[in-house]
Structures are given as C-alpha cells and as structure tokens.
Amino acid sequence: xxxxxxxxxxxxxxxxxxxxxxxxxxxxxxxxxxxxxxxxxxxxxxxxxxxxxxxxxxxxxxxxxxxxxxxxxxxxxxxxxxxxxxxxxxxxxxxxxxxxxxxxxxxxxxxxxxxxxxxxxxxxxxxxxxxxxxxxxxxxxxxxxxxxxxxxxxxxxxxxxxxxxxxxxxxxxxxxxxxxxxxxxxxxxxxxxxxxxxxxxxxxxxxxxxxxxxxxxxxxxxxxxxxxxxxxxxxxxxxxxxxxxxxxxxxxxxxxxxxxxxxxxxxxxxxx
Amino acid sequence: xxxxxxxxxxxxxxxxxxxxxxxxxxxxxxxxxxxxxxxxxxxxxxxxxxxxxxxxxxxxxxxxxxxxxxxxxxxxxxxxxxxxxxxxxxxxxxxxxxxxxxxxxxxxxxxxxxxxxxxxxxxxxxxxxxxxxxxxxxxxxxxxxxxxxxxxxxxxxxxxxxxxxxxxxxxxxxxxxxxxxxxxxxxxxxxxxxxxxxxxxxxxxxxxxxxxxxxxxxxxxxxxxxxxxxxxxxxxxxxxxxxxxxxxxxxxxxxxxxxxxxxxxxxxxxxx
Numbered sequence: 179x180x181x182x183x184x185x186x187x188x189x190x191x192x193x194x195x196x197x198x199x200x201x202x203x204x205x206x207x208x209x210x211x212x213x214x215x216x217x218x219x220x221x222x223x224x225x226x227x228x229x230x231x232x233x234x235x236x237x238x239x240x241x242x243x244x245x246x247x248x249x250x251x252x253x254x255x256x257x258x259x260x261x262x263x264x265x266x267x268x269x270x271x272x273x274x275x276x277x278x279x280x281x282x283x284x285x286x287x288x289x290x291x292x293x294x295x296x297x298x299x300x301x302x303x304x305x306x307x308x309x310x311x312x313x314x315x316x317x318x319x320x321x322x323x324x325x326x327x328x329x330x331x332x333x334x335x336x337x338x339x340x341x342x343x344x345x346x347x348x349x350x351x352x353x354x355x356x357x358x359x360x361x362x363x364x365x366x367x368x369x370x371x372x373x374x375x376x377x378x379x380x381x382x383x384x385x386x387x388x389x390x391x392x393x394x395x396x397x398x399x400x401x402x403x404x405x406x407x408x409x410x411x412x413x414x415x416x417x418x419x420x421x422x423x424x425x426x427x428x429x430x431x432x433x434x435x436x437x438x439x440x441x442x443x444x445x446x447x448x449x450x
Numbered sequence: 451x452x453x454x455x456x457x458x459x460x461x462x463x464x465x466x467x468x469x470x471x472x473x474x475x476x477x478x479x480x481x482x483x484x485x486x487x488x489x490x491x492x493x494x495x496x497x498x499x500x501x502x503x504x505x506x507x508x509x510x511x512x513x514x515x516x517x518x519x520x521x522x523x524x525x526x527x528x529x530x531x532x533x534x535x536x537x538x539x540x541x542x543x544x545x546x547x548x549x550x551x552x553x554x555x556x557x558x559x560x561x562x563x564x565x566x567x568x569x570x571x572x573x574x575x576x577x578x579x580x581x582x583x584x585x586x587x588x589x590x591x592x593x594x595x596x597x598x599x600x601x602x603x604x605x606x607x608x609x610x611x612x613x614x615x616x617x618x619x620x621x622x623x624x625x626x627x628x629x630x631x632x633x634x635x636x637x638x639x640x641x642x643x644x645x646x647x648x649x650x651x652x653x654x655x656x657x658x659x660x661x662x663x664x665x666x667x668x669x670x671x672x673x674x675x676x677x678x679x680x681x682x683x684x685x686x687x688x689x690x691x692x693x694x695x696x697x698x699x700x701x702x703x704x705x706x707x708x709x710x711x712x713x714x715x716x717x718x719x720x721x722x
Contacts, residue, residue, distance in 0.1 A: 282554060286693050286696070289687055289688075289689050289690065289693045290685075290687075290689075290693070290697065291685070291687060323688070323690070324687040324688045324689060324690075325687060325688045326687060362704065362709050362710060363704050363709065364704040364705050364709065364710055365710075411709065412704075412709060413562075413563070413703055413704075413707075413708055413709035414708055414709075415561055415562075415563060415596040415597060415598060416561075416595070416596045416597045417561050417562075417596060418561065418595070418596075421558050421561045421562070421696075424558070424693075424696055424697070424700070425562065425696070425700035425703075425704075426700075428696070428697035428698075428700040428701055429700055429701060429704045431685055431697075432634065432635050432636040432684075432685075432697075432701045432704075432705075433636050433704075435685075436685055436686055437634050437635065437636065437683065437684060437685035437686075438634060438636055438637075
C-alpha cells in the first residue's frame with residue numbers, strides 16, 4: 179500500500195558508508211536488479227540506506243551486468259535511526275516454522291518494525307534448519323519496501339532455555355498464549371506498569387511465539403516462573419503461530435510502540 | 451499454535467444439518483481428506499460444524515474413496531454462534547491483490563474473526579479476477595483450523611462507490627490510511643464514541659484497505675466525506691496492503707472486538 183500512484187524511486191539497502199557526492203560501487207546482484215529487474219538507465223534516481231547514515235537520494239551513474247556506480251546526492255529528511263538497543267528495539271522470539279509461513283512472518287514482522295529475529299529451539303520445534311541467509315534477504319527486501327532505515331538482525335537459532343537465561347530482566351516478553359485464563363493483550367498493555375517485575379516498562383521488548391505443536395508443560399512452567407515473561411491473550415480462536423506473532427506485534431506497536439500517539443513525533447516529515 | 455502436543459480431532463465444515471445420532475453422508479472430497487490425508491479409519495473421532503448448529507463430536511462410521519458416513523454424537527460446549535449481522539460482524543473491504551498475498555490475507559483474516567470478505571474494485575485495482583471459489587476454500591480450511599463455528603462469506607467484487615453507497619451509516623469503517631496526519635488506530639479506538647456520525651459504535655464494523663497503488667485522490671475525497679469512514683494510522687512504515695489489513699484487524703479485535711476483556715465471557719469453556 180504505497181499510497182501513491184506514481185512509482186517511487188526504488189530503495190536499496192547497501193553496506194557501504196553513505197556520504198554526499200562520494201560514489202559507491204556495487205556488485206552484480208544490485209546491478210542486475212537495477213538493470214534487468216527495474217530497467218533503470220544512468221541518471222535514474224534511487225534511494226540508498228545502510229542502517230547507519232539515514233536515507234540518501236542518489237543518482238545511478240553507470241550500470242552493466244556485473245557492477246554499478248551510484249552517487250549519494252542529498253540526505254532525505256527522515257526520523258532518526260534508533261540505536262540497536264534503543265527504545266524502538268523489538269525482538270521476535272519464534273520457534274522455527276515451515277518455510278512459507280516463516281518467510282512471510284519475517285517479511286511482515288519487518289514491516290511492523292521488529293529489530294531482531296531470534297529463532298528459539300523448543301521441545302516441539304519442527305526439526306528443520308533455519309536458512310538464516312534466506313531470512314536476511316527477505317528482511318532486507320521488506321525493509322527496502324516499507325521505507326525503514328534499518329534492517330532487522332537475524333540471529334542463529336538457540337535453545338529457548340539459553341535465550342531466557344541470558345535475557346535482561348528489565349525487558350518484558352509478551353508470550354503469545356492461548357489456553358488458560360490469560361489477560362487479553364489490550365488489558366496487558368494498559369496495565370503493564372503494574373505487572374511483572376519492578377522496573378519493567380510498559381512496552382514489551384519482545385514477542386515470543388511457540389511452535390505449531392505449542393510449548394510443553396515444562397516449558398510453560400519455566401516461562402511462568404520468569405517475572406519478565408507475561409502471557410497475553412489473543413482471543414478465542416486458535417491462531418497459527420505466524421498469525422499470533424503478527425497480531426501481537428501489531429497490537430504492541432499500536433498500544434505501546436511507534437504507532438502510538440507518543441510515537442507520532444518520530445514520524446518522518448512527509449507523513450507526520 | 452494448537453497449544454497441545456496430542457493431535458486434536460480434525461474439524462470439518464459441512465453444509466448438512468447436524469443432529470445427535472443422525473448420520474451424514476459426505477462425498478469424495480471429504481472422504482479423500484479423511485481416508486488418504488488424515489488416514490482415519492472407521493471409529494475415529496472428528497468434530498463437525500456447519501455454521502448453524504454449533505460443533506459436534508462425531509464418529510467416522512465408514513469411509514472409502516468416494517464417500518464417507520459420520521454420526522454426530524454430542525454437541526460440544528462452545529460459545530454461541532453470532533448472528534450473521536450480530537455484534538461480532540466484522541467485514542474486510544479490500545481491493546483484490548495478487549494471488550499469494552490475497553490467499554494468506556483471507557486465511558489470516560479468517561483466523562482473526564472476519565465474517566465477510568467484500569472485494570472492492572478501485573481505480574488502481576490490479577486487473578486480476580478474484581477466484582471466489584478458491585477464497586471460499588481457503589476460508590473454510592482456516593475456519594476448521596482455528597476452531598471457528600462459522601465460515602466467513604466471500605462476496606463478489608463490486609465497485610468501491612457502490613459498496614459505500616449501500617453501506618449502513620451506523621457501521622463504522624476503519625480506513626487503513628498512510629499519508630497525512632491521521633489519528634493512530636489505538637487512539638481512534640479509545641475515542642471512537644466521540645467520532646463520526648452519532649450512533650456509531652466504538653467497534654469498527656469493517657476494515658477497508660486499498661490496492662498496492664493506493665487510492666486515488668478522488669477516492670480519498672469521497673471516503674473523507676463519509677461520516678462512517680474513519681482513517682486510522684498504522685505507524686511510520688509503509689505497509690503492504692495485506693499487512694495493513696491484518697494489523698488493523700488484530701488491533702480492532704484486541705481493542706474493541708472479541709479479544710477485549712468484555713469479549714472474554716464469550717470464550718468457550720475450554721479456554722475461558
């Protein structure tokens with residue numbers, strides 16, 4: 179939903195530093211996209227971002243099959259890039275899913291502002307290896323499309339217990355729960371300051387969703403003993419894992435994240 | 451995310467009436483699923499629902515390649531089925547999308563409780579015909595999986611203007627907006643009684659999302675003149691149409707739908 183008729187300048191994520199009038203040379207992958215996919219000719223306008231230097235209006239100077247050169251011209255007015263562990267940090271802890279649901283979970287969660295993807299291995303996790311490089315590519319493309327200035331980090335899978343052992347006690351985790359009497363997610367967001375361990379902020383710093391088979395009772399017992407883990411209810415229907423994750427992330431952003439009124443000041447000027 | 455280890459009895463949507471000890475004969479499609487996909491033998495337990503008679507524990511009496519017979523044994527304790535136009539009514543108005551995003555939009559929106567899918571044709575709608583039968587199949591399978599008792603209705607595509615002309619003035623439509631100063635969705639939900647035309651309830655009765663290319667200015671002018679249409683903000687990032695729709699539906703259910711505290715009394719006993 180670009181909200182525009184005219185096609186906007188394509189946005190490209192690069193790892194190079196971006197400075198005014200300092201050309202960047204890029205390789206075959208981006209050259210192919212510019213030349214064959216987007217059919218851009220020298221002189222075309224693109225937007226470059228690297229997660230550190232903001233977004234830049236750039237000019238395509240030269241492009242062929244194997245390489246291309248672009249020159250950043252002017253930095254665009256956009257919201258400041260949050261520090262990796264800044265107030266906007268939002269992690270998604272998820273048990274690896276089958277390929278297709280996992281692909282779109284990463285795409286949608288990137289659009290919704292997730293900054294870190296942490297695959298957690300649980301007792302009932304489907305024994306399927308996680309293609310980190312594939313998920314990174316999906317996250318980059320989604321970040322380019324949704325006009326983010328940062329690309330979320332995709333971590334290697336780790337056992338749930340180890341991730342929880344190393345979790346900072348002041349960062350609340352919303353556990354997408356389903357069974358039992360669980361506080362609905364909207365009520366949890368409203369009551370957040372009064373919940374959990376002292377010092378926990380209102381905004382959940384992470385959303386945790388289990389595998390299709392659910393968590394084991396032992397895993398649920400472990401989770402319920404942790405003061406920074408708060409089960410949140412997502413209604414009467416049985417949601418697929420990826421649906422629960424996206425729904426919880428949307429509610430978090432709407433109620434306590436950068437969609438909330440307090441978050442509006444961070445919006446870029448073009449839609450403040 | 452079933453929240454269980456043991457595989458639950460498969461849920462089947464049927465169009466037949468369901469009465470205790472009144473066997474229902476079903477055709478090749480369901481017979482194939484039971485026999486070859488689920489590998490069930492006579493005596494196996496299944497759950498049947500038809501959108502009118504609640505959910506029934508049933509026994510598979512006989513099955514072969516071409517037909518099967520099941521007998522409803524006992525009605526399960528579940529929340530009452532809302533009337534088609536009852537308080538739980540929630541329509542998704544959407545400009546038809548490409549096949550894959552549309553397929554999962556229908557699956558996820560069904561999990562989130564949408565009761566009506568209304569494709570609307572806009573100026574920038576991708577000229578691709580909507581496979582109503584395909585979407586109905588996806589909605590049925592999602593309803594079976596998420597333990598709904600009803601299957602959402604998929605309407606034929608209609609021009610946006612005609613849908614709005616016939617829209618009841620007391621049913622609020624949340625317009626997934628993106629550009630301009632728009633009230634964030636959480637603030638819209640909180641302030642709802644004071645907004646729009648007199649008599650509009652707090653809960654949006656529909657979510658409207660535009661095509662990838664966005665609405666035209668003329669369409670936006672029309673929408674803004676309608677008192678029952680309320681643009682809602684979904685944060686600083688540019689969301690794809692299907693992402694915006696799912697995010698808005700999740701927020702609606704969490705803030706004013708059947709995920710909210712008031713909605714908990716309607717939960718089935720097994721997870722009340």
